[in-house]
Amino acid sequence: MRVNSYKLQKAGDFWAMFFSHRMGRTGFLIFCFFIFLALFAPILRTVPPEISGSADRILTGPDGISWLGTDDLARDVWSQVIFGSRVSLIIGFVTAIITVFTGTLVGLVAGFKGGIVDEILMRIVDFFMMLPHLPLMIVLAAVMGASIWNIVIVISIVSWPSTARLVRSQVLSLKERPFVEAIRCLGANDITMMMSEILPNVFPVMFAQGVLMVTETIYAESVLSFLGLGDPTTISWGTMLHFCFESGAMARSPWWVFPPIVCIVSLIISFSFLGTAVTDILTPGYKEKMGY
Amino acid sequence: MSLLEVKNLCVDYEMRRGTARAVNNVNFTLEKGETLGLIGESGCGKTTAAMSILGFVTSPGRIAEGEVIFKGKNLRNFTDEQMRQLRGMSMSIVRQEAQNALNPVLTVGEQIGEVLREHGIRNKIDVEDRVDSLLEMVGISPERKKSYPFEFSGGMRQRVMIALAAIAEPELMILDEPITGLDVIVQRQLLNLLNDLKNKMNLTALLIAHDLSVIAEMCSRVAVMYGGFIVEKADVVDLYEKPLHPYSKALIESYPRIHGEKKKLVSIPGSPPHLLSPPESCLFAERCKKATEKCFRCIPEETIIDSRMVRCHLYSEEECNV
Amino acid sequence: MNIKFVARKILASFLTLLAITFVNFAIFRMVPGDPIRMMFKDPRVSIEDIEAMKVKYGLDKPMMGQYINYMKNLAKGELGISFWQKKPVGKVIAERIPRTLGLIGLSLFLAVVIGTILGAVAGWKGGSKTDSAIMGISMTLYSVPSFAFGILLMLAFAYHFAIFPLGGIETPASGFTGIRKIFDIARHMVLPSFSIVLWYIGQYILITRSSMKDVLSQPYIVTARAKGVRERRILTRHALRNAFLPLITITGVNIAFMTGGIIEAETVFSWPGLGRLFYDAVMKRDYPLLQGCFLVFAVAVVILNFAVDLLYTRIDPRVRINGEAVNEG
Numbered sequence: 001m002r003v004n005s006y007k008l009q010k011a012g013d014f015w016a017m018f019f020s021h022r023m024g025r026t027g028f029l030i031f032c033f034f035i036f037l038a039l040f041a042p043i044l045r046t047v048p049p050e051i052s053g054s055a056d057r058i059l060t061g062p063d064g065i066s067w068l069g070t071d072d073l074a075r076d077v078w079s080q081v082i083f084g085s086r087v088s089l090i091i092g093f094v095t096a097i098i099t100v101f102t103g104t105l106v107g108l109v110a111g112f113k114g115g116i117v118d119e120i121l122m123r124i125v126d127f128f129m130m131l132p133h134l135p136l137m138i139v140l141a142a143v144m145g146a147s148i149w150n151i152v153i154v155i156s157i158v159s160w161p162s163t164a165r166l167v168r169s170q171v172l173s174l175k176e177r178p179f180v181e182a183i184r185c186l187g188a189n190d191i192t193m194m195m196s197e198i199l200p201n202v203f204p205v206m207f208a209q210g211v212l213m214v215t216e217t218i219y220a221e222s223v224l225s226f227l228g229l230g231d232p233t234t235i236s237w238g239t240m241l242h243f244c245f246e247s248g249a250m251a252r253s254p255w256w257v258f259p260p261i262v263c264i265v266s267l268i269i270s271f272s273f274l275g276t277a278v279t280d281i282l283t284p285g286y287k288e289k290m291g292y
Numbered sequence: 293m294s295l296l297e298v299k300n301l302c303v304d305y306e307m308r309r310g311t312a313r314a315v316n317n318v319n320f321t322l323e324k325g326e327t328l329g330l331i332g333e334s335g336c337g338k339t340t341a342a343m344s345i346l347g348f349v350t351s352p353g354r355i356a357e358g359e360v361i362f363k364g365k366n367l368r369n370f371t372d373e374q375m376r377q378l379r380g381m382s383m384s385i386v387r388q389e390a391q392n393a394l395n396p397v398l399t400v401g402e403q404i405g406e407v408l409r410e411h412g413i414r415n416k417i418d419v420e421d422r423v424d425s426l427l428e429m430v431g432i433s434p435e436r437k438k439s440y441p442f443e444f445s446g447g448m449r450q451r452v453m454i455a456l457a458a459i460a461e462p463e464l465m466i467l468d469e470p471i472t473g474l475d476v477i478v479q480r481q482l483l484n485l486l487n488d489l490k491n492k493m494n495l496t497a498l499l500i501a502h503d504l505s506v507i508a509e510m511c512s513r514v515a516v517m518y519g520g521f522i523v524e525k526a527d528v529v530d531l532y533e534k535p536l537h538p539y540s541k542a543l544i545e546s547y548p549r550i551h552g553e554k555k556k557l558v559s560i561p562g563s564p565p566h567l568l569s570p571p572e573s574c575l576f577a578e579r580c581k582k583a584t585e586k587c588f589r590c591i592p593e594e595t596i597i598d599s600r601m602v603r604c605h606l607y608s609e610e611e612c613n614v
Numbered sequence: 615m616n617i618k619f620v621a622r623k624i625l626a627s628f629l630t631l632l633a634i635t636f637v638n639f640a641i642f643r644m645v646p647g648d649p650i651r652m653m654f655k656d657p658r659v660s661i662e663d664i665e666a667m668k669v670k671y672g673l674d675k676p677m678m679g680q681y682i683n684y685m686k687n688l689a690k691g692e693l694g695i696s697f698w699q700k701k702p703v704g705k706v707i708a709e710r711i712p713r714t715l716g717l718i719g720l721s722l723f724l725a726v727v728i729g730t731i732l733g734a735v736a737g738w739k740g741g742s743k744t745d746s747a748i749m750g751i752s753m754t755l756y757s758v759p760s761f762a763f764g765i766l767l768m769l770a771f772a773y774h775f776a777i778f779p780l781g782g783i784e785t786p787a788s789g790f791t792g793i794r795k796i797f798d799i800a801r802h803m804v805l806p807s808f809s810i811v812l813w814y815i816g817q818y819i820l821i822t823r824s825s826m827k828d829v830l831s832q833p834y835i836v837t838a839r840a841k842g843v844r845e846r847r848i849l850t851r852h853a854l855r856n857a858f859l860p861l862i863t864i865t866g867v868n869i870a871f872m873t874g875g876i877i878e879a880e881t882v883f884s885w886p887g888l889g890r891l892f893y894d895a896v897m898k899r900d901y902p903l904l905q906g907c908f909l910v911f912a913v914a915v916v917i918l919n920f921a922v923d924l925l926y927t928r929i930d931p932r933v934r935i936n937g938e939a940v941n942e943g
Contacts, residue, residue, distance in 0.1 A: 130919065132914075135908050135911045143642065215757070222762075223761060226759075251769060251773040261765065265758050
């Protein structure tokens with residue numbers, strides 16, 4: 001899973017390779033499907049997701065009014081599912097951007113400065129990686145209170161170190177490369193060098209890591225929400241499962257259980273596939289192996 | 293009967309964008325006790341040719357044509373198990389010194405002895421004795437067989453590799469750039485060691501190098517490879533004194549001479565050919581000063597002149613029949 | 615074993631533990647508002663009671679003094695009193711530990727054994743149909759949260775087929791003893807442990823596979839083939855052993871991540887271990903208990919990591935002899 005650092009000569013090559021990669025193609029299709037759901041949720045919904053129906057519509061199976069049935073408060077499952085995709089995607093992307101940005105910054109500084117700065121930063125990273133992830137997230141979420149943005153913060157706090165580590169090792173290997181040494185001899189200062197030579201070569205790692213972070217975030221959000229730490233005012237797939245599990249009606253209402261599970265799993269799978277495709281393509285030798 | 297006969301060997305690499313022929317119509321023989329040199333730039337197919345003798349051509353590569361006849365038997369008809377029996381026992385290889393060419397978590401003694409153990413020699417004392425004497429022969433104290441590869445220097449590791457290749461006294465030893473990448477003094481020592489072994493064991497060897505001086509140390513005959521073809525085959529001295537093929541000439545001129553008159557070093561213009569869908573012509577024509585119109589029209593055939601072989605239109609009368 | 619290496623690891627683990635106690639202390643002091651009021655969201659608790667509690671917990675002292683106080687209590691094994699269970703946190707946690715260890719031990723064992731075999735096969739047969747099948751399955755498994763496996767398994771095998779119990783650790787009021795009790799517990803263990811195995815195995819297979827592929831591309835594998843070593847022996851002696859090295863490191867890193875699966879599985883199946891306790895502490899907003907649970911999880915991760923490091927020194931001769939991994943390629 002080593003990702004090498006060469007600049008992609010042609011963006012066209014990248015996309016050609018991406019779409020001829022079976023996993024890349026499948027992942028992209030599923031991803032587009034969820035983007036579609038999220039974008040057009042207000043049009044696609046039947047009843048607004050947070051509105052309870054009348055008492056006689058509690059836990060009804062799929063019918064003409066509620067395509068995927070209703071929950072124990074007579075709310076529409078289909079609407080909850082499509083609005084849930086918004087929560088997952090937004091939290092996923094925002095957190096991925098925050099963690100990749102923070103991680104890259106720390107990794108760049110540590111790898112570039114070296115010495116005592118590197119030592120201190122890496123000890124902090126090691127320490128964070130040693131803390132039990134989910135328990136830490138749970139404790140933070142419990143202490144900070146439940147809201148979407150707290151969840152974003154909580155997941156970010158736990159997830160940035162792995163990116164920092166990866167970027168740092170990438171920077172260290174780049175620093176050894178002849179071209180970096182060459183421009184250093186030409187008298188380039190640290191900032192120029194970082195911007196012009198190091199950063200562009202770190203991009204592939206950041207990209208791959210970003211995709212990975214989206215999967216981990218969607219995953220973490222669903223778990224936290226399932227454990228009852230989600231934002232109570234916003235319905236996500238995880239909170240749906242939480243209510244379903246707590247209601248005790250799980251076995252009687254498959255239409256309520258399965259849709260959120262299927263959504264969580266397929267969205268995570270799509271990003272795993274995308275990630276695998278990107279990593280494969282950026283692996284040195286793939287291009288040659290495939291004959292591009 | 294020759295020990296090894298390679299006839300009309302062609303190795304293809306199937307790529308998405310076409311087929312690359314890495315080894316093209318290669319012919320050579322090795323008599324018992326002889327050392328043949330194989331010389332050429334990197335990427336000219338010399339390693340691929342050597343690996344196909346051992347049966348080491350793996351996907352996407354495949355032997356497209358030709359025969360490898362070892363002691364009268366065509367190795368292309370051998371099963372995997374038969375090839376395995378042969379490897380290590382009857383033919384072995386020393387490759388360029390590389391990080392991790394030896395397994396990092398096994399002691400060197402274990403790795404040398406494994407050759408014998410895997411070919412049915414189970415007696416512990418025999419194996420250990422043999423390992424000790426081989427280590428001694430390559431100049432490593434036998435007590436060090438309990439050490440791990442990372443405790444050795446690059447030169448020492450290469451000695452271990454030689455011991456490993458020589459322990460079963462194979463009939464054929466392939467030396468694939470055995471001293472490349474090491475420092476000059478170590479190179480000298482290893483060359484002496486290899487020459488010693490050759491005399492002591494009456495080895496038959498195929499020596500691959502990109503440096504004619506290394507070949508001259510060990511071989512009487514040499515084959516020059518270019519773009520998958522053997523373009524010239526001759527005695528080392530003859531080739532050195534009077535290269536026939538323009539490429540051989542250029543190759544010799546690009547290396548400094550230690551003895552004799554000082555000459556200006558001349559580099560070969562242009563770059564090695566791209567083997568993916570090559571032109572149906574002499575592959576060197578683009579870079580050749582003496583190239584004629586004919587050279588761009590068809591591939592030259594092997595021509596025999598004074599018991600030397602050369603593949604060049606300058607020496608053949610035949611017309612292109614395309 | 616290399617003394618220097620072990621000493622360094624002990625020191626590092628000790629410093630980590632120290633830092634963890636501080637984090638554990640600090641997080642619960644960061645609670646917005648008054649921590650004591652947060653602990654008792656009960657309006658019946660009077661101001662005097664809260665003041666008394668503050669003095670008792672030393673919350674009237676400055677931060678540093680509070681931390682020292684906390685450490686002193688920790689040294690005595692006092693983690694405070696659980697509001698929910700009205701018992702010392704230490705005691706509540708202690709009775710849960712063996713149950714969680716049993717569950718995780720079994721699951722981890724199964725996941726590692728099955729995962730190694732499948733991952734090694736996939737890596738060894740790289741590019742084949744077997745490889746892509748194993749790859750596809752493990753990527754799918756990897757994408758399913760442990761709680762989702764739990765729910766699916768529960769719906770299928772506890773509700774629909776009713777082969778296994780819905781949850782808990784034993785049949786209530788069954789009065790089973792001896793071998794029947796053990797059998798009863800084992801039956802209760804099946805579903806939770808499977809949801810952990812399924813959750814972890816995907817990732818484990820992927821790691822084993824990539825490690826195996828990496829090893830198989832190393833020059834020493836070519837050397838072994840050129841020596842005429844049998845394929846099976848190349849796999850067992852040359853490839854697997856080297857593939858294990860990064861695997862052990864990654865397993866160490868993953869321990870911190872594994873805690874998640876346990877909490878999820880125990881929650882779904884009401885397995886009365888530490889994970890379920892953690893969930894209950896969150897639901898009941900029982901902060902002393904939550905703090906204690908987090909500390910136990912964190913300390914367990916540090917200890918297990920230390921154990922993994924020791925194991926590594928035994929397997930890798932480079933670490934055994936030099937005290938650090940020699941970077942070769």
